[in-house]
Amino acid sequence: MIFAWYIILASAILVVVRFILGPTFADRMIALDVLGQIMILIFVFLAIEHTTPIYLDIALTFSLLLFIGTVAVSKWMKGGNSQ
Amino acid sequence: MISELLLYLSAVSMFVGAVGLFRFKDCYTRIHAATMISVGGVMLALVALAIDTVWTVYSVKAMLIVIFFMLTNPVSSHAIVNCAHRMGICPDNLFKDDLGRNVSRRCI
Amino acid sequence: MSNFLKQSLRQVGTFLVLYVAWVLFTYSFEVQELAVGFAVSFMVSVFIHKYTEFKVVDYIFNPFKVFHFVVYIIVFLVVEIQSHLSVAKAIITGNINPAIVKISPEFNSDMGRVFLANSITLTPGTVSVSIGKSLYVHCLSYENGDKIDYLFTKYGLRVAD
Numbered sequence: 001m002i003f004a005w006y007i008i009l010a011s012a013i014l015v016v017v018r019f020i021l022g023p024t025f026a027d028r029m030i031a032l033d034v035l036g037q038i039m040i041l042i043f044v045f046l047a048i049e050h051t052t053p054i055y056l057d058i059a060l061t062f063s064l065l066l067f068i069g070t071v072a073v074s075k076w077m078k079g080g081n082s083q
Numbered sequence: 084m085i086s087e088l089l090l091y092l093s094a095v096s097m098f099v100g101a102v103g104l105f106r107f108k109d110c111y112t113r114i115h116a117a118t119m120i121s122v123g124g125v126m127l128a129l130v131a132l133a134i135d136t137v138w139t140v141y142s143v144k145a146m147l148i149v150i151f152f153m154l155t156n157p158v159s160s161h162a163i164v165n166c167a168h169r170m171g172i173c174p175d176n177l178f179k180d181d182l183g184r185n186v187s188r189r190c191i
Numbered sequence: 192m193s194n195f196l197k198q199s200l201r202q203v204g205t206f207l208v209l210y211v212a213w214v215l216f217t218y219s220f221e222v223q224e225l226a227v228g229f230a231v232s233f234m235v236s237v238f239i240h241k242y243t244e245f246k247v248v249d250y251i252f253n254p255f256k257v258f259h260f261v262v263y264i265i266v267f268l269v270v271e272i273q274s275h276l277s278v279a280k281a282i283i284t285g286n287i288n289p290a291i292v293k294i295s296p297e298f299n300s301d302m303g304r305v306f307l308a309n310s311i312t313l314t315p316g317t318v319s320v321s322i323g324k325s326l327y328v329h330c331l332s333y334e335n336g337d338k339i340d341y342l343f344t345k346y347g348l349r350v351a352d
Contacts (some may be wrong), residue, residue, distance in 0.1 A: 099279050111318075112289055115315050115317075116315075124230065143215050147212070157308070161308070176289055177291060181293035182327045
């Protein structure tokens with residue numbers, strides 16, 4: 001199990017580097033979305049390790065807030081009344 | 084045993100997706116790596132948790148999160164790509180382009 | 192009369208979906224939690240029932256559509272695994288030929304079009320860029336994306352139309 005934590009740490013560092021040096025807005029938005037999904041995966045792994053189902057509640061709430069935030073920021077950057 | 088294998092597979096798939104997110108050239112190809120992380124990483128880990136503990140509180144909540152993720156993840160992904168296309172970010176070295184001329188003028 | 196009946200049926204469907212989600216997510220069958228869930232899902236269904244469109248009744252009582260849905264899920268899983276492997280190979284080796292492909296789906300309803308676009312976006316390797324009368328799809332490799340569009344249109348047309 002300790003092997004999986006190191007893989008998660010390495011991929012999170014790669015995503016943060018992409019967030020820092022992404023040239024356009026969309027790259028940073030994708031990196032932020034992916035960072036939230038890695039957070040959900042961390043919660044799932046914590047629920048498996050500690051054997052409590054309360055981390056899954058946090059995972060569902062976090063995924064809901066992530067979806068609303070991503071869609072709202074994308075719609076706002078798009079601008080206008082485009083469909 | 085099979086659930087442990089699926090967990091390691093999801094971690095490896097997430098690492099491959101992160102490498103792809105770091106390595107690709109423009110944002111239209113990076114979103115494929117992001118889809119690979121969300122489907123092959125998160126949903127596979129949740130399915131592994133649900134296989135491990137069948138018909139308990141874990142598996143019901145995990146399957147609910149999987150269904151919710153399956154409904155909302157394409158919407159947010161499409162919102163990002165459509166926003167990038169409306170803002171006029173053009174994709175690199177396309178092999179074939181059907182869209183090109185009629186939507187964004189800055190792209191040509 | 193018919194309009195009123197349709198609207199109340201829609202509200203009952205919304206309420207049932209919300210209540211089942213509440214019960215499955217709290218997963219404790221005490222009286223207090225069930226009562227609070229009843230009240231909350233009734234209030235939410237009063238507000239949002241005019242924006243939802245359920246055709247669940249159409250699907251459950253039609254065995255052909257259930258059969259086609261199971262076939263579609265199997266096809267979807269196979270395509271998903273194949274495209275995962277191909278995207279991983281493209282990431283490691285680094286040779287890609289991206290393309291934007293126009294497909295014109297033959298779905299009549301909005302729900303079928305959303306179904307097709309969600310399925311296309313959920314597989315890695317293809318993402319739908321613009322949705323209007325016709326659907327523009329950005330593929331990571333040109334031949335693979337064309338095959339995926341053909342398969343999803345062929346099998347999804349039997350499920351949601």
